[in-house]
Amino acid sequence: MSSGRAQIFADATEAKGDVIIEVEGVDKFFGDFQALKDINMNVGRQEVVVVIGPSGSGKSTLIRCINRLEKHDRGRIVVDGIELSDDLRSIQEVRRETGMVFQQFNLFPHLTVLENITLAPREVRRMPKKEAEEIAMRMLERVKIPEQAHKYPGQLSGGQQQRVAIARALAMQPKVMLFDEPTSALDPEMIKEVLDVMEELADSGMTMIVVTHEMGFARAVADRVVFMAQGQIVEVGTPEHFFTDPQEERTKLFLSQIL
Amino acid sequence: MTASTLKPSTLPSATTSPLAWVRSRLFPNVRSGILTIVLAPLLVYAAYRAALFLFVNGRWEAVTRNLTLFMQGTYPRDQQWRIVAQIVVLALAFGIGAGTASAVRADVAKEAGLALPRQSPLSVIRRFWSLIAFVLLLLYFASTATPWLVVAGAVAAFLVGTLARFIPTSLRNLGWTLAALALVAGFQVVSGTVGYSWIVTAIVLAAGAWSTFKFENVEGRRALLYRALVAVAAWVVTYLAYTQLVYPGVGWDYWSGLHLTLWVSSLAIVLSFPLGLLLALARRSTLPVLRWLSTGFIELIRGVPLITLLFMGQYILGFMLPQGTNLSSISRAITAMTLFTAAYVAEIVRGGLQSIPYGQTEAALALGLPTGKMMRLIIVPQALRAVIPALVGQFISIFKDSSLLYILAINEFLGVRSLVHAQADFRAVAHAETLVFVAIGYWAFAYAMSKESQRLEVRLRAGRR
Numbered sequence: 265m266s267s268g269r270a271q272i273f274a275d276a277t278e279a280k281g282d283v284i285i286e287v288e289g290v291d292k293f294f295g296d297f298q299a300l301k302d303i304n305m306n307v308g309r310q311e312v313v314v315v316i317g318p319s320g321s322g323k324s325t326l327i328r329c330i331n332r333l334e335k336h337d338r339g340r341i342v343v344d345g346i347e348l349s350d351d352l353r354s355i356q357e358v359r360r361e362t363g364m365v366f367q368q369f370n371l372f373p374h375l376t377v378l379e380n381i382t383l384a385p386r387e388v389r390r391m392p393k394k395e396a397e398e399i400a401m402r403m404l405e406r407v408k409i410p411e412q413a414h415k416y417p418g419q420l421s422g423g424q425q426q427r428v429a430i431a432r433a434l435a436m437q438p439k440v441m442l443f444d445e446p447t448s449a450l451d452p453e454m455i456k457e458v459l460d461v462m463e464e465l466a467d468s469g470m471t472m473i474v475v476t477h478e479m480g481f482a483r484a485v486a487d488r489v490v491f492m493a494q495g496q497i498v499e500v501g502t503p504e505h506f507f508t509d510p511q512e513e514r515t516k517l518f519l520s521q522i523l
Numbered sequence: 524m525t526a527s528t529l530k531p532s533t534l535p536s537a538t539t540s541p542l543a544w545v546r547s548r549l550f551p552n553v554r555s556g557i558l559t560i561v562l563a564p565l566l567v568y569a570a571y572r573a574a575l576f577l578f579v580n581g582r583w584e585a586v587t588r589n590l591t592l593f594m595q596g597t598y599p600r601d602q603q604w605r606i607v608a609q610i611v612v613l614a615l616a617f618g619i620g621a622g623t624a625s626a627v628r629a630d631v632a633k634e635a636g637l638a639l640p641r642q643s644p645l646s647v648i649r650r651f652w653s654l655i656a657f658v659l660l661l662l663y664f665a666s667t668a669t670p671w672l673v674v675a676g677a678v679a680a681f682l683v684g685t686l687a688r689f690i691p692t693s694l695r696n697l698g699w700t701l702a703a704l705a706l707v708a709g710f711q712v713v714s715g716t717v718g719y720s721w722i723v724t725a726i727v728l729a730a731g732a733w734s735t736f737k738f739e740n741v742e743g744r745r746a747l748l749y750r751a752l753v754a755v756a757a758w759v760v761t762y763l764a765y766t767q768l769v770y771p772g773v774g775w776d777y778w779s780g781l782h783l784t785l786w787v788s789s790l791a792i793v794l795s796f797p798l799g800l801l802l803a804l805a806r807r808s809t810l811p812v813l814r815w816l817s818t819g820f821i822e823l824i825r826g827v828p829l830i831t832l833l834f835m836g837q838y839i840l841g842f843m844l845p846q847g848t849n850l851s852s853i854s855r856a857i858t859a860m861t862l863f864t865a866a867y868v869a870e871i872v873r874g875g876l877q878s879i880p881y882g883q884t885e886a887a888l889a890l891g892l893p894t895g896k897m898m899r900l901i902i903v904p905q906a907l908r909a910v911i912p913a914l915v916g917q918f919i920s921i922f923k924d925s926s927l928l929y930i931l932a933i934n935e936f937l938g939v940r941s942l943v944h945a946q947a948d949f950r951a952v953a954h955a956e957t958l959v960f961v962a963i964g965y966w967a968f969a970y971a972m973s974k975e976s977q978r979l980e981v982r983l984r985a986g987r988r
Contacts, residue, residue, distance in 0.1 A: 370886035384890035414635035
């Protein structure tokens with residue numbers, strides 16, 4: 265399905281067309297440890313970028329810098345025209361435009377599914393309750409669990425919880441969705457239901473950055489695959505190029521270990 | 524769910540004969556058999572002595588003839604109707620609260636499309652049996668008809684209050700406002716409208732108006748303006764009403780007995796909770812000055828015994844307040860108890876805050892919630908749920924510790940005993956009887972609090988596994 269779009273980005277090292285996320289020369293340190301080294305990456309509107317790499321390679325840190333859950337130490341990050349700085353307002357604005365899905369779901373256990381989803385639209389976008397609930401139900405239908413609206417997260421399976429987390433992020437009507445290993449904490453039989461939802465989201469034209477170990481998903485859905493190791497971007501390419509004809513030794517080694 | 528999840532083998536069969544029961548429960552093996560033979564006579568003897576004291580030798584006149592003294596202490600007898608009226612008004616307040624709460628539960632269940640679990644009147648008896656037993660004991664001791672009338676009036680007022688459940692859903696917060704106003708009124712029936720209690724009324728009115736008319740359809744800045752106007756209006760109206768309507772009463776310096784104990788400890792609990800919560804948040808603040816101040820306060824207070832704080836409240840608090848401030852002995856005691864409890868509440872809440880995984884904070888921030896809302900809507904509610912048992916334990920503790928006021932020559936529930944034993948009939952006699960009575964009184968309330976906390980814990984955990 266995404267082959268058509270992949271061709272649009274045939275020269276895959278750079279995003280084409282309208283750029284929504286710019287990452288330029290970003291460094292990030294945790295104490296003495298350098299987690300990100302001179303990261304340069306652009307993401308175009310409606311593009312799906314999958315970030316893969318061994319653990320500790322800085323993939324999660326990279327996307328967490330994009331919505332400022334981590335503060336980058338050097339370089340610049342611009343999301344939809346807003347540069348992330350210490351200015352609290354710019355951070356709030358970027359977070360409003362950016363949805364995030366976590367490995368551990370991080371649903372609010374004291375709120376029902378519906379309340380989880382309506383919370384941010386009501387409190388951040390100041391939407392009336394009724395409107396927020398209508399949107400929430402639409403999002404729940406999109407992730408195919410409208411019947412769970414009045415349950416608490418603890419009553420749902422892992423796959424259902426992650427789908428609620430996706431609906432919660434979507435309810436803010438973000439321009440970009442960040443996925444931080446969304447299927448890594450799931451039982452194998454539940455991975456597919458979450459990936460299916462993500463694939464539909466990609467088809468609908470959502471801009472997505474996905475950190476994952478699901479190579480099948482990367483192959484089928486990604487417009488570009490970014491391979492990271494030791495805090496650096498090692499290789500970028502279309503899925504076809506990346507999986508069949510990797511250029512770098514480090515990439516070949518990684519692929520040989522996991523495929 | 525309890526009985527059905529137990530294995531059948533662990534349940535005593537209903538058809539077991541008494542003899543088999545004795546054998547399996549008291550003499551299952553040699554060691555237990557010996558224990559039974561040794562302990563059973565001791566227990567029987569202790570029960571016999573206790574029964575002898577309670578029902579035969581005890582001189583309960585010391586209690587029965589001073590029942591009014593234990594309840595309201597030296598409160599002027601010709602003003603006793605105020606106490607009676609207070610009980611009725613408070614019962615009304617609790618009735619309105621209970622009615623509104625049950626209506627809210629019904630709303631929630633309806634919205635979720637779930638059946639509302641029926642609550643039988645029996646469940647109320649099960650929840651508050653210790654208090655009901657204490658009231659029955661008082662009625663049993665009573666020699667006049669007045670206590671019966673008071674109880675009847677209170678029950679009637681409570682039932683009238685529960686009619687609040689018929690307030691329409693859109694005005695639900697009106698129910699809470701009415702309940703709060705009735706609580707304040709209950710206090711003022713006794714104390715009169717003197718002092719600063721009008722401020723409490725103004726706050727309740729403003730909060731009630733804010734939450735009843737949510738200004739949801741109004742633009743951000745204009746809503747703020749409306750709210751300010753409502754607050755000012757509530758303030759002015761209340762102030763004018765109170766200055767016009769000077770209603771005399773008996774200030775709490777003249778209160779004593781169980782009446783005083785309940786008010787003092789309720790106020791200490793109600794005031795210490797928000798203060799402790801703020802201290803806990805300040806201690807985790809990113810602003811160093813706030814953090815140091817809060818930590819310093821908490822550690823200072825926790826390092827000093829309550830009794831010392833109570834004395835300091837009596838003798839030192841005056842130096843720290845502006846000249847001319849004249850705090851009554853009771854106000855000083857409440858201040859000391861509040862500060863003491865707040866420090867412990869702060870540490871309990873801090874524990875709760877630390878138990879919430881960082882992922883919750885990240886999820887809230889990623890959704891664009893500002894820090895304040897993140898704390899208020901996500902972190903604090905979960906933290907408080909996690910520490911209900913410890914929190915209620917602290918509240919029970921300060922309720923019982925209110926008996927220390929006795930040492931400050933304030934005759935609260937325990938201190939009333941000294942008045943009883945100053946009477947010619949009971950000088951140097953019946954000390955045990957009055958002590959047992961007071962102990963039962965404290966226990967009845969403390970146990971009810973503990974039981975309610977368990978219920979709250981279970982209810983708030985519902986749906987979370």
